[in-house]
Amino acid sequence: MEPNVFCCAVVLFAGMASSLEITSKGPGSIVVASGQTVKLECHFTLAPEDFGPLYIEWSLLASDIQNEEKVVILYSGDRAYEDYPFMKGRVHFDMADPKNGNASINVTGLRLSDTGTYQCRVTKAPGVRSRKILLTVMVKPSRPRCYAEGPTEQGKDVVLRCVCEEGTIPLRYTWEKISDSKLLPASAVLDAVGGTMNVRNASTSVSGTYRCKATNRVGNEECILHVDITPSPNTASIIIIIIIIAGAIIAVLLILIIAIILFCCCRARQRKKYEREDMSLPWSHVQMGSMTPSNLHEDPLVSGDFVHTPPVPASHTPLAPPVLPAPGAVPRMAGLKPQSHGRHPCVIPAQNREGSIV
Incomplete structure (x- = not known):
């Protein structure tokens, strides 16, 4: 027999004769939230x-053949070695002396990058045994934000949304009503992945308090929304109100326009009345009023077209007092006769026997 074949046969026989055994029967896959501590068992x-x-x-273990295994922690020669770069300061043996049969480790401050398959290998010649555990680190859902999208009016479709800013997918959202009958509306359509609840043709019975819960494999959070x-x-009522207001405005404008028209008409009538009164004045008033300083020189009585007589002697008998005209009669000057000089009437003063003007 060749030496290499003999050595292989001896090693195989020694392994079969060894009594070293891994006794841990825990789950081979663990899911933990980030930031927490996990215990990987290996007894x-x-x-x-x-x-x-x-x-x-x-x-x-490497995720593919191109990567190498990363040592996390080592026990050899009755001493633990924990200073490996990967997980440095975050991994420790569960027992101070693992040779008593407990090779379990605790990993603190878990990170997403800690996800992977971990292997515990125990060797004590001639025996070698190992155990693999898949560790999955996830981020638990953050506190979700609940809100109603769009108007919450009767007869319209109302959309309630529930959104988490953080959390490892898959996230699952659930809605429940925690007030009144605690029953979701019959027309509600739920989206467990998107976190929405769409209520079609909402009625007032939809009003109430709702709770949304976001869940993944490592935890859950919830929010409360009052609808x-x-x-x-x-x-129709709005249209009627608008018509009433518009009608009132139009009525006020019409009243103002009518008032302005009446005012203008009254002013015009008064102006015409004053003009008629001026034209109906007596002839003598008009004639006397027409003798202004500007035309006095045109009148023969003033301009000197008649012969001036010497003044009446003081011994002359005084004239009788003038007789006042009756009311409504045209005032006339005694002894004056109206004569016409061209187009304008003129009054010639009367003279007495001695040539004096009466």
């Missing part, structure tokens, strides 16, 4: 025939 048992030194190694469905405004 083992030894037998007297396992005589070699104890060697324990935890490593993160108030208001009656839709009556379009």
Whole structure:
């Protein structure tokens, strides 16, 4: 028999004869929220025939063939080595002395980058055993924001939304009514992935308090939303109110226009009345009023077209007092006769026997 074949046969026989066993029966897959602490279990048992030194190694297996394994923590020669770059300061053995059969480790401050398959390998010649655990680190949902999209009026479609800013997908959203009958509207359409609840042709019975809960594999958060469905405004009533207001404005304008027209008419009538009164004045009043300083020189009585007589002697008998005209009679000057000089009438003063003007 060739030496290489013999060595392989001896190693295989020794492994079959070893009593080293991994006794942990926990889940092979763990999902944990970021920031938390996880315990990766790895318990083992030894037998007297396992005589070699104890060697324990935890490593993160490569996700593909191009990457290499990353050692997380190591126990060898009765000493733990925890200063490996990956997870440095965040990983420790669960027991101070793992040789007693507990090779479990605790990882604190989990990060998304810690996701992967971890392997616990226990070696004590001639035995070698290992166990793999898939660790998935997820971000739990943040507190969602609930709000109503668009108007919440009666007869319209009302959309309620629930949104998380953070959280590892898949996220699942659920809606429930926590007031009144605690039953969702019959016309409600739920979207568990998008987080919406669409209520078609909403009525006032939709009003109430609702709770939305966002959930993934590592946690859940919720928010509360109060919905108030208001009656839709009556379009006919609005139109009637608008017509009434417009009619009132038009009526006020018409009243103002009519008042202005009446005022103008009254002013015109008064002006015509004054003109008629001026034309109906007596002839003597008009004639006397027409003798202004500007035309005095044209009148023969003033301009000197008649012969001046010497003044009446003081011994002359005084004239009788003038007789006042009766009311309504045309005033006339005694002894004066109206004569016409061309187009304008003129009054010639009368003279007495001695040539004096009476």
